[in-house]
Amino acid sequence: MIKINLFCVGSIKEKFVKEEISEYLKRLSKYAEVNIIETKEVPIQSKQIDAVLDEEGENVLKRIKENEVLLLADLHGKEYTSEEFANIIKVLIDQGKSPLNFAIGGTMGVSKKLRERSNYKLCLSKLTFTHQMTRVILLEQIYRAFKIINNENYHH
Amino acid sequence: MIKINLFCVGSIKEKFVKEEISEYLKRLSKYAEVNIIETKEVPIQSKQIDAVLDEEGENVLKRIKENEVLLLADLHGKEYTSEEFANIIKVLIDQGKSPLNFAIGGTMGVSKKLRERSNYKLCLSKLTFTHQMTRVILLEQIYRAFKIINNENYHH
Numbered sequence: 001m002i003k004i005n006l007f008c009v010g011s012i013k014e015k016f017v018k019e020e021i022s023e024y025l026k027r028l029s030k031y032a033e034v035n036i037i038e039t040k041e042v043p044i045q046s047k048q049i050d051a052v053l054d055e056e057g058e059n060v061l062k063r064i065k066e067n068e069v070l071l072l073a074d075l076h077g078k079e080y081t082s083e084e085f086a087n088i089i090k091v092l093i094d095q096g097k098s099p100l101n102f103a104i105g106g107t108m109g110v111s112k113k114l115r116e117r118s119n120y121k122l123c124l125s126k127l128t129f130t131h132q133m134t135r136v137i138l139l140e141q142i143y144r145a146f147k148i149i150n151n152e153n154y155h156h
Numbered sequence: 157m158i159k160i161n162l163f164c165v166g167s168i169k170e171k172f173v174k175e176e177i178s179e180y181l182k183r184l185s186k187y188a189e190v191n192i193i194e195t196k197e198v199p200i201q202s203k204q205i206d207a208v209l210d211e212e213g214e215n216v217l218k219r220i221k222e223n224e225v226l227l228l229a230d231l232h233g234k235e236y237t238s239e240e241f242a243n244i245i246k247v248l249i250d251q252g253k254s255p256l257n258f259a260i261g262g263t264m265g266v267s268k269k270l271r272e273r274s275n276y277k278l279c280l281s282k283l284t285f286t287h288q289m290t291r292v293i294l295l296e297q298i299y300r301a302f303k304i305i306n307n308e309n310y311h312h
Contacts, residue, residue, distance in 0.1 A: 016172035016179070023172070082284040125281035127297055128238040137293075141283055 003099035004034045004142065007060045008135055009106035010041035017132045024139040031146040034139075037063065041106055049108050057111030060103050069097045070118045073104045073134055077121030086145035088120060102142070104134050159255035160190045160298065163216045164291055165262035166197035173288045180295040187302040190295075193219065197262055205264050213267030216259050225253045226274045229260045229290055233277030242301035244276060249305075258298070260290050
């Protein structure tokens with residue numbers, strides 16, 4: 001079974017968001033083994049933003065092997081339709097890529113290094129979303145991708 | 157206080173989504189009186205899609221006065237950043253428009269008439285979202301818009 005890692009900075013506090021995420025993980029378990037890996041949110045305080053981003057990025061990068069694929073949620077990335085996104089996933093699976101690593105940056109964004117390392121930069125919307133919403137949206141799109149790949153009905 | 161109507165086809169079944177919506181309504185109550193108006197989801201069965209869309213659209217149109225503004229969530233609309241969206245809201249408020257009517261179509265989309273009547277067609281993303289997610293995203297963006305308009309910090 002295909003493995004998916006979803007790297008996120010920090011944890012989700014609100015109970016209803018946790019439940020929503022659990023629901024998508026349950027639905028996704030039919031298609032993939034999805035692990036959410038919450039990395040440390042680096043406090044800003046006296047640090048420069050770049051230093052914070054670098055440290056947060058490093059926490060993701062050190063967990064990804066050189067030959068693995070990384071898909072980064074990035075406001076400055078490219079926008080895809082759900083069908084195009086599903087096709088990216090399909091091609092990667094067909095190429096035997098596993099795990100598929102997805103990453104969502106922290107409050108301040110993503111580091112240059114993380115952006116450069118990523119194989120796909122996905123802009124989910126021109127709108128700015130909260131972290132928690134980004135996590136839910138990405139999980140739902142991954143689920144939707146599997147429904148599309150498998151030609152299954154998805155009543156949305 | 158500014159009045160906002162959010163017309164949605166059908167109701168939300170999942171408890172955690174209901175809670176998420178309640179949370180945003182609570183937060184928004186500081187800035188606006190927001191009413192969610194759930195219109196009837198027309199069953200498709202023997203009907204043509206266009207007939208379903210027309211009926212669902214009519215349920216919104218009959219509740220909106222001629223001089224009122226309508227902002228429609230529409231996949232075929234224009235994409236705005238959160239700042240641009242906030243500016244639209246600000247301009248409408250400055251023009252004394254109230255209520256601001258927002259509408260989200262049903263599973264099948266929106267009718268031609270509803271699209272033609274709308275003053276703004278907002279595409280939230282190239283991605284396809286579920287209905288419930290669209291409702292949450294739109295509420296969050298309206299909330300975000302008020303934070304932007306009022307120059308308030310919003311830790312996202």
